Amino acid sequence: MSTRATKEALFDGFAQVAKALSNGRRAEIVDVLANGERSVESLAAEVHQSIANTSQHLQILKNAGLVTPRRNGTFVYYRLASPDVVGFWRALQGIARESRGDIERLVDEYLGDGSDDVEGLTKEELWKRIKRKDKLVVLDVRPQEEYEAGHLPGAVSIPLHQLKKRVKELPKSKQIVAYCRGPLCALAPDATRYLKSKGYRVKRLAEGAPDWEAAGYPLSRATDDK
Amino acid sequence: MSTRATKEALFDGFAQVAKALSNGRRAEIVDVLANGERSVESLAAEVHQSIANTSQHLQILKNAGLVTPRRNGTFVYYRLASPDVVGFWRALQGIARESRGDIERLVDEYLGDGSDDVEGLTKEELWKRIKRKDKLVVLDVRPQEEYEAGHLPGAVSIPLHQLKKRVKELPKSKQIVAYCRGPLCALAPDATRYLKSKGYRVKRLAEGAPDWEAAGYPLSRATDDK
DNA sequence: GGCATTGTCAAGTGTTCACTTGAATAGTAT
């Protein structure tokens, strides 16, 4: 009891959880998984790594208790072990941005920073407008898989890489609100910049689907809900 | 903008903050620093490491933006860079305990687990009793330095390793409430077990000084406030 | 059954990590 050895083992245990997130690629994986479960193959493509390497990263995350696998046929789907992991990941991002100017600068660069004067919209405001059935198009620009795993009620799915091709599906008359994975996801900022340049009336939800859900608002899982 | 390289750099940045806590000894350092600033020498003793090694760990924590140094004469005192770091550290502990049974078991072992049937007391309750000047002794069993860096109002300081020698200073007639660094600190559990075996009326505050402060209650810095 | 597909495991390689040792620096006291 309260021996030095036990204390070391305990703190090594805490450290192991931090170690799971101490690699950029693993951090990316957690960020993606916050948007729903994914197969190993799909995650590997997302983080630009080999399947074997991605699998090994996933083992590390699993041993740290952050993710759990589910087998379905020849596929293995991983998801976050608990919703708390999202909160923890967000806390880490917050600390990092706050205490390190260089990271804040990278965020600006990544999101396309100041030159984008697209108006923002809060979750609360958007929810109000969805409930009173305002004429607006909620646009989910994440990959198809993430849309299917859960999206904002009534949202339309056009993954960013298809936007140029499918932009005509969007009405110029209505207000468009785009969103993606979260405040540090570049998909929606890219989309809104493009749409704005094409003359659409577009705003952006700063937060993403995981934050929306964490705030207590409902996600829809219907295959298509125009 | 939103290039793969920028994204990698950004997530590597997040990962670097996690990496700072990915070592058991550094985690211990952060845990101690949550109770106030400390010199390198003092930290080295606390984590049972050489001074050179401790200094290097501190450089890593500093580069991650988690701690900052302050020079005073020949001494260098380190402290947490922001109060948010305490919150983040607590979040990490929470995630680790929740998602990993083995860690929960280590916690039990470290704290001296179930055999201790000392009554607990919440911050709220204790604050009420301090305010209405109940006859109770609030006992701080952390090292002298931490007591001096900030303690509960009216608390008496008897570091755990001096408790046997100085136990006679405590009145058997009054209720004693011991506390230390936090819910995962073994000092107060050890102290309450000992005091109870000697026939004192003793309770334990589950949280520690950093939590007390984070909850908005005042800490006292008076050198001695019996 | 054979065979393709998805994922995991094992071994190998260059890099980073944690720690030690001993020298260099910054500040204080004499």
Add this chain to the structure above:
DNA sequence: ATACTATTCAAGTGAACACTTGACAATGCC
């Protein structure tokens, strides 16, 4: 200046890490 202290820096060593490659296991399809 000189001696002394607390800390940092630089170099070295064995262990762990991140990634690759190729073999193996699990599942489903024919």
